Amino acid sequence: MANGKPPSTDGRKWRIVCLHLSFVLFLNPTVDGNIRYSIPEEMKKGSVIGNVAQDLGLDVKRLLSGRARIVTGESVEYTKLLTNKGTLVVNERIDREQLCGDLTPCSFSFEVILENPTELHHVTVEITDINDHSPTFKRNDIRFEISESANTGARFSLTSAEDQDVGLNSLREYFLTDNGYFVLKQHSNTDGKKYAEMVLQKPLDRETLPSLSLKLIAVDGGNPQRSGTVNINIIVLDVNDNAPVFNQSVYKAAVMENAAFGNFVVTVNATDADFGSNSLVTYHFSDMDSSLRDVFAIDEKSGVISVKGSIDFEKNKKYEMRIDAKDQGGLTDSCKVIVDVTDVNDNAPMMSVMSFTSPVSEDSSPGTTIGIINVKDIDSAENGQVTCRIEQNAPFKIKSNLRNYYTLLTDAPLDRERVSEYNITVVATDAGLPTLWTKKSFNLKVSDVNDNAPVFARAVNSAVITENNPPGVSILTMNAKDPDHSQNARVSYILEDARIGGAPVSDYISINAESGVIHAARSYDYEQIKELIFIVRAQDGGSPALSSNVSVRILIQDQNDNAPQILYPVLTGGSLLAEMVPRSADVGFLVTKVVAVDVDSGQNAWLSFRVHKATDRALFEVGLHNGEIRTVRQVTDKDAVKQRLTVVVEDNGRPSRSATVIVNVVVADSFPQVLSEFTDLSMHDKEYNDQLTFYLVLALAVVSFLFIICLLLIISVKVYRWRQSRVLYHSNLPVIPYYPPRYSDTLGTGTLPHVYNYEVCRTNDSRKSDCKLGRAPSHNVMTMDPHFTGTMQKLHIEKNIMDEPDSPLEVRLHYFQY
Numbered sequence: 001m002a003n004g005k006p007p008s009t010d011g012r013k014w015r016i017v018c019l020h021l022s023f024v025l026f027l028n029p030t031v032d033g034n035i036r037y038s039i040p041e042e043m044k045k046g047s048v049i050g051n052v053a054q055d056l057g058l059d060v061k062r063l064l065s066g067r068a069r070i071v072t073g074e075s076v077e078y079t080k081l082l083t084n085k086g087t088l089v090v091n092e093r094i095d096r097e098q099l100c101g102d103l104t105p106c107s108f109s110f111e112v113i114l115e116n117p118t119e120l121h122h123v124t125v126e127i128t129d130i131n132d133h134s135p136t137f138k139r140n141d142i143r144f145e146i147s148e149s150a151n152t153g154a155r156f157s158l159t160s161a162e163d164q165d166v167g168l169n170s171l172r173e174y175f176l177t178d179n180g181y182f183v184l185k186q187h188s189n190t191d192g193k194k195y196a197e198m199v200l201q202k203p204l205d206r207e208t209l210p211s212l213s214l215k216l217i218a219v220d221g222g223n224p225q226r227s228g229t230v231n232i233n234i235i236v237l238d239v240n241d242n243a244p245v246f247n248q249s250v251y252k253a254a255v256m257e258n259a260a261f262g263n264f265v266v267t268v269n270a271t272d273a274d275f276g277s278n279s280l281v282t283y284h285f286s287d288m289d290s291s292l293r294d295v296f297a298i299d300e301k302s303g304v305i306s307v308k309g310s311i312d313f314e315k316n317k318k319y320e321m322r323i324d325a326k327d328q329g330g331l332t333d334s335c336k337v338i339v340d341v342t343d344v345n346d347n348a349p350m351m352s353v354m355s356f357t358s359p360v361s362e363d364s365s366p367g368t369t370i371g372i373i374n375v376k377d378i379d380s381a382e383n384g385q386v387t388c389r390i391e392q393n394a395p396f397k398i399k400s401n402l403r404n405y406y407t408l409l410t411d412a413p414l415d416r417e418r419v420s421e422y423n424i425t426v427v428a429t430d431a432g433l434p435t436l437w438t439k440k441s442f443n444l445k446v447s448d449v450n451d452n453a454p455v456f457a458r459a460v461n462s463a464v465i466t467e468n469n470p471p472g473v474s475i476l477t478m479n480a481k482d483p484d485h486s487q488n489a490r491v492s493y494i495l496e497d498a499r500i501g502g503a504p505v506s507d508y509i510s511i512n513a514e515s516g517v518i519h520a521a522r523s524y525d526y527e528q529i530k531e532l533i534f535i536v537r538a539q540d541g542g543s544p545a546l547s548s549n550v551s552v553r554i555l556i557q558d559q560n561d562n563a564p565q566i567l568y569p570v571l572t573g574g575s576l577l578a579e580m581v582p583r584s585a586d587v588g589f590l591v592t593k594v595v596a597v598d599v600d601s602g603q604n605a606w607l608s609f610r611v612h613k614a615t616d617r618a619l620f621e622v623g624l625h626n627g628e629i630r631t632v633r634q635v636t637d638k639d640a641v642k643q644r645l646t647v648v649v650e651d652n653g654r655p656s657r658s659a660t661v662i663v664n665v666v667v668a669d670s671f672p673q674v675l676s677e678f679t680d681l682s683m684h685d686k687e688y689n690d691q692l693t694f695y696l697v698l699a700l701a702v703v704s705f706l707f708i709i710c711l712l713l714i715i716s717v718k719v720y721r722w723r724q725s726r727v728l729y730h731s732n733l734p735v736i737p738y739y740p741p742r743y744s745d746t747l748g749t750g751t752l753p754h755v756y757n758y759e760v761c762r763t764n765d766s767r768k769s770d771c772k773l774g775r776a777p778s779h780n781v782m783t784m785d786p787h788f789t790g791t792m793q794k795l796h797i798e799k800n801i802m803d804e805p806d807s808p809l810e811v812r813l814h815y816f817q818y
Helices: 052-056 060-065 096-100 671-730
Strands: 018-024 032-040 048-051 069-071 079-082 087-090 106-114 119-128 141-147 155-157 171-176 182-188 194-200 211-220 227-237 250-256 264-267 281-286 296-298 304-307 318-327 332-342 350-356 369-376 386-390 396-402 405-410 421-430 437-447 460-466 474-477 491-495 509-511 517-520 531-540 547-557 565-568 578-581 590-593 595-597 607-614 620-622 628-631 642-651 658-667 755-762 769-775 793-801 809-817
Touching: 032 048, 032 052, 048 052, 052 060, 052 087, 052 119, 069 079, 096 106, 096 119, 155 332, 171 182, 171 194, 250 264, 264 332, 281 296, 296 318, 350 437, 369 386, 369 437, 386 396, 396 421, 405 421, 460 474, 474 547, 491 509, 509 531, 565 658, 578 590, 590 658, 595 607, 607 620, 620 642
Parallel strands: 032 119, 141 227, 250 332, 460 547, 578 658
Antiparallel strands: 018 032, 048 087, 069 106, 079 087, 106 119, 155 194, 171 211, 182 194, 211 227, 264 304, 281 318, 296 304, 318 332, 350 369, 369 405, 386 421, 396 405, 421 437, 474 517, 491 531, 509 517, 531 547, 565 595, 590 628, 607 642, 620 628, 642 658, 755 769, 755 809, 793 809
16 A cells, blocks of 8 residues: 555456536537546547447438547547547547646546538546555655643644545545654645644653654555655754744735736734744745745745746636744744735637638638637636637628637638639637737638630631632631630630531631631632631630630632733634734724733732734734724835734733733735735744744754763763772772762762753744753662663653644753663
8 A cells, every 4th residue: 555556457447437418409500519428547548438429419420421520729639539430539648647637527628520510519528536646745754843841732734745646546644653742633725635733742851752753654545545654753852832823824815917026925924922032933835835836935034925936827726825934942833825816818819720621612602611710718707708800801701609619601702713812811809908819811712613704805806818828827816715714714716617608617717726726728719719707616624615706707818820811812723813904094993902801809900901012013002901902003005914913911910910912913905815915924934933943953952962071071080980999999008988979879870860851942922942951859760781881871852832833832851871
């Protein structure tokens, strides 16, 4: 019992659980229930405390769906809720003495919170004591100096023992070893703590007994019983037969919490009837807890009690202590001092976030719960009354349905496109003076929903493209914006089904779904289609997708890609058409009219006529815009019968295009004369064409001869170099091959391309020949006979002469090297 060891738990399990269940049901959706459990301290981790689900009448599924959790507000979580079983288990070692000290009953509370709908259940766990501590004394021995003249009945206060256990396991009584002089009297404070005094029952005689040794034993009420011992050493003094006496048995005082060090509390006073040094009294704390010694100090001579340490109303609302007055002879008296602590508003409200949801959807209805906040103020009375508010003007409100709990709600519809993020500041203010407050900021993001369709920058989009465009050319870029976010703002561009000229619109137009760039699917011809009108749809990536349409008009701009076409006069079948002018024709006589048309439009189709070549320019003129050929002067006998006019019809495009027509005019009065003249004219044309052909062939032959001479020179140079390389090959010197630029070795050696084309072309009016050298590097056709050392040359002349007498002559010469 006196060894101080904790009691054995073998074969014995402390599983006493007292359940007190009370539920308070309200008409609102929130249910507030209270549960109270009682368990012994020092239970093993994982031990079951109780079935919360069963005691609250809840289903385990409700605990899971409501995300049931424990909110303690403390740094150590002694319990843990198993939501899958609905049981409450021990999570950390629970030491009642560490948790509550000597406070009884000892308990801790927490809330079980469920969501959707919000439920709050208050759970209290009471920790019962087990006898795991022995009574202990602060000192190993107690020393008394007692005068031999001490009166019978004199009292001597003894040091109290401390037992951290409470209730039955706490300190129960003291025992004093048997002696013939002192007996033990036991007392209790108002707080239940026991202390003992020795009372002298027989006068002391120093000459007989100068000293005395006793033992004080403190015993608790546990089972098995524990005890503690302290030695009492008594020294008998001589002749001081009056003890100090306090003028009050109980002193009461009040002190403000957070009082400054050295602040006065109260003065105790005791008097001694003795004289001289025996009447001097000193004051001491009697058996005061170490925690009290750190808070208060007493002046040994004056008895003034002052503040020594920090005073906190939230930790101790009242202090109770005993003061001993001792004279020089060792006689003492004691009194009690009770100090009440007055609360001041020195604690700001404390906010704890139970839950907070971010982001919140922008289509959330007003009244949607965003977060749950727990607000506490450990001050008392008005100092602990707290109100909450939202600091800035925002579409949110805060509401309290439960004690110390506030719900943060939406107060108006949200629009992410206007405000995508909120910084909400909640201010908790107490009612004390001065007022203390606490702020907490919440960053709330608003998530997007697809509530905005893409919007085009322009209601009508138009563009102009010139005809004969290359397929795939970019025409126009569509631009639509969607104020939504992420996938909801991703815009795709789609061509609406339509038909243009009987064909699908996709035959003419394509659009890039991502960039919105419209491309030409083909080359356009203004003469076939002049404009494209279609619909483009912009569709976002949301679900369901939203879209908007816009009309697009593409104007095709004409290009001067068509030369004028001569409708009259027309030469057909090799026949010769001539206009006849009588010799009696006057000035301005209408000979004929050149009729031409241009399928282009606008200024590209404006035609002008001019005489390019004429037998007699002073005789005829052509109208600039109407193409009418008229006589400029009176026809005379000196004028030639055969007149030939070359009329050029030119459009107004840039660059301009033209067509040429030859008008034969006969100045004669009769038809037979006209026929004979045109027979001679045909023979003249034939002779002219034969001469032109001869000159072209002759020019081609000269050019070919010069080319062959150059080629022979090149071959000679290559043969010379080849022989030099053979000489180097038979020598002992290293040979480094040299490859000229553009060297190509295909079954032979050589640096020249193998195909050369010559084209000689003639026009019917200029009577001049153009020689054009063309090169076909991609057609290297060559065969090599290893037994043939010479060079073969082949000359091929192609001649293409049209049937018409005025058709161009085309001569091509091809030279091949094998």
